[in-house]
Structure formats: C-alpha cells, structure tokens
Amino acid sequence: MTARVGGGVSGENGGEMVVERQTGASMMEQLVPEITTHALSYLDYPSLCRLSMTNSLMRKAANDDNAWKALYHKDFTLEQDSVIPANGWKAYYAATRAIVNINAEFFRIVKERSLPAMGQLWLNADYVKCFHATGESFSGYNAVMGSWQLAFTWGNVADFQIRDVRARALADVAWVTMKAYVDMENGPYLMTNVYEYHNGRWYMVHHHSSAILIHGGGEQHLMQG
16 A cells, blocks of 8 residues: 655656655554564564564564574574574573572572472472582482572582573573582582473473582582582
C-alpha cells in the first residue's frame, strides 16, 4: 500500500510528483536483519522477553535466533560459538540461564548452611558423588547429605565469591566450572558441578572442589567447599 504525501511536489515539467512511502510496516520491519540484530543486542534477557510479548512483529524480531545467540555470547561465554543448539539459541539460552541460576542457589545454600535446602538440591540417587576440598569423597545420596551435615557444623564453611563461570547444557545433563574465592588475595578453589534434569527441574548429581591452603596466624587452614 502506498500513500500520497499531501500537496505533492512540482516536477520539472510542471506536473505533480507523488512521493510514496510504505505503510503498514513498523520501523523494525524496515531495518535490514543485521541492524535489527545489533539493536536487539543491547537488550538484556528480561527486556527481550518482554519485547516478544508486545505484538506479532516484535515477537518475530525478538525470537530471531541471531539475537539470542548474540545475547548468549554477551551473558555467558564465546567458547561455544561453534555449537549449533538442536532447539535454537533461545531455548539454549534459557537452559543455560536455568543452570547458572541453580548453581548460584547452591552457593547460597552453602552460605546459609541449610541442610534441608541442600537435600532438595541433590538428586536422591545412589550414583551421586561429592568431593570436598578436604580431599574426602562421598558416594550415594545419604553419604553426600551426611558430608554436608558435617561440613555445616564446622566454622570454616566459606562465603564464596564466584568468578569465571562456564556452563554447558545438553538435553538432560549440564555442568558448570568456576573459580571460587574465599579471599581474592589468595588463589581460588577450582570447582565443577554436574546437574541432571528430572521431572521438570535440575538436580545436582556431582560436586568436585579442589583443595587450597589458606595461610593465617602461622598455621594453614583447609577451607571447606
């Protein structure tokens, strides 16, 4: 559909020249895909989701796979640039976001020393494993919960500062590697957490922490993680 711009414009031969413009198309539609993707890259996860609920045109733009791939690289890591997610980058972003959130919940539970919450986080299975920073390892749900019960009674369970988080999510399994600092002046614990997806939610099935010696007062203290 075209529209006449009021008054027209006189042409060289004195005739009226009609100026046409496209109607019924939003500004977003008229942008080339590369510019649209670049514009959407400035939005965060909640904003992109809200944009997709405004109307059909915005939903199409906000669901563009390239936009979600760009957002994934901005929020997480470029390490998986060669990955081709089976269900697209939007679904892959959502799965990775869920894993990063549940991993942050793990450290909140450690900080609060909540054994009931830790029990709900872990999958109740005989194959789960936990390797604490003490060097001790535990297999099976009951043994793992017993190890956390003991850890939470100690005075050296740390409030970690988490850095360099790397997550990888597949259909029903995911893993996260990270560096966990008790004191930024000392070296980090190197940690790996593994999760499995069961009945609509993620459960921890494996935790592995390296050991690090914290020097203080002429003694060495092994922190629990």
